[in-house]
Amino acid sequence: xxxxxxxxxxxxxxAMVGGGLFFSRLVxxxxxxxxxxxxxxxxxxxxxxxxxxxxxxxxxxGLLFLVFDVExxxxxxxxxxxxxxxxxxxxxxxxxxxxxxxxxxxAWRKGVLExx
Amino acid sequence: xxxxxxxxxxxxxxxxxxxxxxxxxxRTRVYLAPAAVAxxxxxxxxxxxxxxxxxxxxxxRFTMDAAGWWFKILFMISALIAVLLSMDxxxxxxxxxxxxxxxxxxxxxxxxxxxxxxMFLVSARDLATLFVSLELATLxxxxxxxxxxxxxxxxxxxxxYVVLGALASAFIVYGFGILYGLTQSTDLETIAQRLxxxxxxxxWLAAALVLAGAGFKLTIVPFHMWAADVYQGAPTPVTxxxxxxxxxxxxxxxxxxxxxxxxxxxxxxxMLIAIFAALTMTLGNxxxxxxxxxxxxxxxxxxxxxxxxxxxxxxxxxEGVPAMLFYLLVYIFSNLAVFACIIWFENETGKGQIxxxxxxxxxxxxxxxxxxxxxxxxxGIPPLSGFVGKFFLFSIASKAGFHGLVAVAxxxxxxxxxxxxxxxxxxxxxxxxxxxxxxxxxxxxxxSLALLSVPVAILGxxxxxxxxxxxxxxxxxxxxxxx
Numbered sequence: 320x321x322x323x324x325x326x327x328x329x330x331x332x333x334a335m336v337g338g339g340l341f342f343s344r345l346v347x348x349x350x351x352x353x354x355x356x357x358x359x360x361x362x363x364x365x366x367x368x369x370x371x372x373x374x375x376x377x378x379x380x381g382l383l384f385l386v387f388d389v390e391x392x393x394x395x396x397x398x399x400x401x402x403x404x405x406x407x408x409x410x411x412x413x414x415x416x417x418x419x420x421x422x423x424x425x426a427w428r429k430g431v432l433e434x435x
Numbered sequence: 436x437x438x439x440x441x442x443x444x445x446x447x448x449x450x451x452x453x454x455x456x457x458x459x460x461x462r463t464r465v466y467l468a469p470a471a472v473a474x475x476x477x478x479x480x481x482x483x484x485x486x487x488x489x490x491x492x493x494x495x496r497f498t499m500d501a502a503g504w505w506f507k508i509l510f511m512i513s514a515l516i517a518v519l520l521s522m523d524x525x526x527x528x529x530x531x532x533x534x535x536x537x538x539x540x541x542x543x544x545x546x547x548x549x550x551x552x553x554m555f556l557v558s559a560r561d562l563a564t565l566f567v568s569l570e571l572a573t574l575x576x577x578x579x580x581x582x583x584x585x586x587x588x589x590x591x592x593x594x595x596y597v598v599l600g601a602l603a604s605a606f607i608v609y610g611f612g613i614l615y616g617l618t619q620s621t622d623l624e625t626i627a628q629r630l631x632x633x634x635x636x637x638x639w640l641a642a643a644l645v646l647a648g649a650g651f652k653l654t655i656v657p658f659h660m661w662a663a664d665v666y667q668g669a670p671t672p673v674t675x676x677x678x679x680x681x682x683x684x685x686x687x688x689x690x691x692x693x694x695x696x697x698x699x700x701x702x703x704x705x706m707l708i709a710i711f712a713a714l715t716m717t718l719g720n721x722x723x724x725x726x727x728x729x730x731x732x733x734x735x736x737x738x739x740x741x742x743x744x745x746x747x748x749x750x751x752x753x754e755g756v757p758a759m760l761f762y763l764l765v766y767i768f769s770n771l772a773v774f775a776c777i778i779w780f781e782n783e784t785g786k787g788q789i790x791x792x793x794x795x796x797x798x799x800x801x802x803x804x805x806x807x808x809x810x811x812x813x814x815g816i817p818p819l820s821g822f823v824g825k826f827f828l829f830s831i832a833s834k835a836g837f838h839g840l841v842a843v844a845x846x847x848x849x850x851x852x853x854x855x856x857x858x859x860x861x862x863x864x865x866x867x868x869x870x871x872x873x874x875x876x877x878x879x880x881x882x883s884l885a886l887l888s889v890p891v892a893i894l895g896x897x898x899x900x901x902x903x904x905x906x907x908x909x910x911x912x913x914x915x916x917x918x
Binding site for chain 1: 450453454457635636637
C-alpha cells in the first residue's frame with residue numbers, strides 16, 4: 320500500500336509530460352514551412368546543413384576540458400573537509416591530480432593540443 | 436597493507452607503460468609487451484607469496500579473502516596470456532599484417548587498467564566501489580573492442596558493446612540505487628542484514644535489475660545479444676581476453692551480489708536460474724552448429740558455457756562455489772588455448788573460417804594437437820579437465836533435484852561435442868588446401884599454448900587444485916556474515 324505514492328508519482332510525471340504536449344498541440348497554431356525549418360544559429364544566416372563533419376579536435380579539447388572540470392568539482396568538497404583530513408588527504412589529492420596530469424602530458428606529447 | 440600491493444603493481448605498470456610509450460620510438464616499443472608481462476608476473480609472484488592473504492583496508496572497503504585470491508590469480512593469468520597473444524599482431528610480426536592496430540603503449544595500459552578493475556571488483560565491499568570497479572573493468576573492454584580504427588566491423592563491435600554495456604550498467608546502478616533506498620547503507624554486509632526477510636516489490640525490482648546486469652556480463656540468454664557481433668568484430672587477441680576476462684569478471688560480480696547481498700533469497704530463485712541455464716545452454720549450442728566464422732562460433736560456444744556455470748548457483752554454496760571457480764579455471768585455460776591457435780592461424784594466413792583449418796594436422800601437427808585438446812576439454816571429454824569441471828556442476832544440479840535440467844545439460848554437452856568436432860574434423864580428416872601457404876611458427880603464441888595445454892590436460896587428473904579451491908571457498912563462506 321505504501322507503494323501507492325510511487326504509482327501516483329509515475330502517473331503525475333506522465334501527465335505532466337503528456338499533458339504539456341497534448342495541450343500545446345490543442346492550442347498552438349500549426350503552420351510549418353518557410354524560415355521555421357531553417358537551423359537556428361544564434362541569429363546568424365545559416366550556412367549549409369547542420370549535419371556536417373566536425374573537426375575531431377573539438378572533441379579532444381572538450382574531453383581535456385571535462386577532465387579538469389571534474390577535478391575542480393572534486394576539489395571543492397575536499398577543500399571543505401581539508402582541516403580534518405590533514406596530510407593524508409593532501410597526499411591523496413596529489414595522487415589524484417598526478418593521474419590527471421599524466422593524462423594531460425600524454426595528450427600533449429601525442430599532439431592533441433596542436434590545432435590542425 | 437600487503438593485500439593491495441598486487442593491484443598497485445599492475446596499476447603502476449599500466450601508468451609506466453603509458454608514459455614510457457611517449458619517449459620511445461617504433462623500434463624500442465617492442466619492449467612494451469615484455470614490460471607488461473614483467474609487471475603481471477611480479478604481481479602474480481606477490482599474490483602467491485602472500486598465500487593465503489586475508490585482511491581489510493580503508494575501513495573494510497577493500498578486503499581480501501581466499502576466494503578473491505583465486506579470482507585475482509585467474510584475472511592476472513588471463514591478462515598475461517592476452518598480452519602474449521597480442522604481441523605478434525601489435526609488433527607487426529604477423530605474416531599477414533593487421534592494419535590499424537594503433538598505439539601499442541595504449542593497448543597494453545588499457546588492458547592492464549581493465550585487469551585492475553577486475554581485481555578491485557573482487558575486493559569491493561561497498562556498492563559504490565563495486566560499481567566503480569565494474570566500470571573500470573568493462574570500459575577498457577569497449578575501447579579494446581573498437582581498437583582497429585579503420586575496420587568498420589571493429590567499430591561496429593565497439594559501438595554495440597558500449598551501447599548495450601551502458602544499458603547493463605544503467606540496470607545495475609538503478610538496482611543499486613533501490614537497494615540503497617531500502618537499506619540506507621552502501622556496505623554489502625549491512626545491506627544483507629537489513630534485507631533479510633525483505634520481500635517488498637522494490638526488492639524484487641532491484642534484484643531483477645541487478646540480475647539482468649550480471650546476466651549481461653556473463654552472456655546469459657536473453658542478455659547475450661551483444662556477444663556474437665562483439666566477439667567477431669573485435670581484434671582477435673581482444674576477443675580472446677574478452678571471452679575469458681569479461682566472463683570471469685561477470686562471475687566475480689555475480690558472486691558478490693548473489694552471495695553477499697541476496698544470499699538469503701538465492702535458494703528461492705533456483706527455478707529461475709534453472710530456466711536461464713537451460714535457455715543459455717540450448718540457444719548457444721544450437722546457433723553454434725551453423726556458424727562458419729570461427730570467432731562467431733567461439734562466441735556462441737562461450738554463451739553455452741555460461742549456461743553450465745549457472746548450474747553451480749542451484750546447490751548449496753559449499754558445493755556450488757568451488758565447482759564454479761574450478762570450472763572457471765578450466766574454461767579460462769581451454770578457451771585461451773583455442774584462441775591461441777585462432778590468433779596464430781589468423782596471423783599466419785589471414786583466414787578465420789572453420790573450413791580454412793583444413794589439413795592443419797599435416798602442416799602444423801603441434802598447433803592442431805593443442806587446439807584439439809582444448810576443444811575436447813570445452814566439450815567435456817574425459818580425462819581432460821573440462822569433463823571434471825562439468826561433472827561437478829552437473830552433480831550439483833542433480834543433488835538439488837533438477838534432474839530434467841541435468842538431462843538438458845547432458846544432451847547439450849553431446850551437441851557441443853558435434854560442433855567442436857567439426858573443427859577437429861577439418862584439421863585431421865579434410866585434405867590440405869594447396870592455395871593456403873603453410874603457416875609458420877610463433878614464439879610467444881607457441882609458448883602460451885604450451886603453458887595452457889598442460890593444465891588443460893592435467894587439472895582434471897590432479898585433485899590438489901580442486902581441493903585447494905574447495906578449502907579456499909569453505910574459508911570464504913565461513914567469513915561471510917550469514918553463511
